[in-house]
Amino acid sequence: NAGVTQTPKFQVLKTGQSMTLQCAQDMNHNSMYWYRQDPGMGLRLIYYSASEGTTDKGEVPNGYNVSRLNKREFSLRLESAAPSQTSVYFCASRGAEGNQPQHFGDGTRLSIL
Amino acid sequence: LAKTTQPISMDSYEGQEVNITCSHNNIATNDYITWYQQFPSQGPRFIIQGYKTKVTNEVASLFIPADRKSSTLSLPRVSLSDTAVYYCLVGARLAQRFGAGTRLTVKP
Numbered sequence: 001n002a003g004v005t006q007t008p009k010f011q012v013l014k015t016g017q018s019m020t021l022q023c024a025q026d027m028n029h030n031s032m033y034w035y036r037q038d039p040g041m042g043l044r045l046i047y048y049s050a051s052e053g054t055t056d057k058g059e060v061p062n063g064y065n066v067s068r069l070n071k072r073e074f075s076l077r078l079e080s081a082a083p084s085q086t087s088v089y090f091c092a093s094r095g096a097e098g099n100q101p102q103h104f105g106d107g108t109r110l111s112i113l
Numbered sequence: 114l115a116k117t118t119q120p121i122s123m124d125s126y127e128g129q130e131v132n133i134t135c136s137h138n139n140i141a142t143n144d145y146i147t148w149y150q151q152f153p154s155q156g157p158r159f160i161i162q163g164y165k166t167k168v169t170n171e172v173a174s175l176f177i178p179a180d181r182k183s184s185t186l187s188l189p190r191v192s193l194s195d196t197a198v199y200y201c202l203v204g205a206r207l208a209q210r211f212g213a214g215t216r217l218t219v220k221p
Contacts, residue, residue: 004156031206040213041213042211042213043200043211044211045207090156090157092156099145099162099164101147101149101159102157102159104149104157104158105156106154106155107154
């Protein structure tokens with residue numbers, strides 16, 4: 001019963017490098033989310049995907065791109081990493097019926113030097 | 114967009130009841146209120162959700178007044194294992210906003 005799986009769990013990058021964070025869910029959920037979590041700021045939405053083939057910018061999308069590859073997978077890409085993107089990144093998914101809560105992965109801890 | 118505000122930290126002792134309040138003055142008519150618990154090195158985990166009045170499940174209660182501008186998460190008889198960060202979320206999809214989280218420390 002995996003739920004939401006994020007890879008990698010940890011990563012260190014140099015400024016200017018690129019990287020893709022992977023997320024997959026096995027709950028047949030339509031909606032998927034990418035967040036960043038910084039001390040004292042809670043979780044801020046980077047991108048949202050309501051269904052396969054659709055994506056929308058959230059509160060803090062600058063410097064990021066996403067791909068909703070299929071219903072299961074939603075990836076987050078940093079094209080040119082900056083130290084300000086050092087954070088913990090969480091992926092979540094949510095079912096379409098009613099007001100179901102989001103299910104979160106355990107995060108990717110990303111440090112950019 | 115609803116701005117959510119919650120206390121930064123709270124302390125309690127084992128066996129006590131803990132109430133954490135979240136303020137959301139700009140809540141929209143269709144917004145639900147959801148609370149999550151987060152332990153270190155883990156993702157947030159769903160605790161409880163409500164729209165109005167009172168909701169109770171096996172681990173918590175959620176109180177929402179008639180004007181819905183705030184909500185209170187109630188944890189009965191906390192234990193050391195309830196030490197965690199608790200987040201309030203208002204809304205869903207693009208219009209959602211998380212609070213900054215309340216760090217609850219339960220002492221023996």
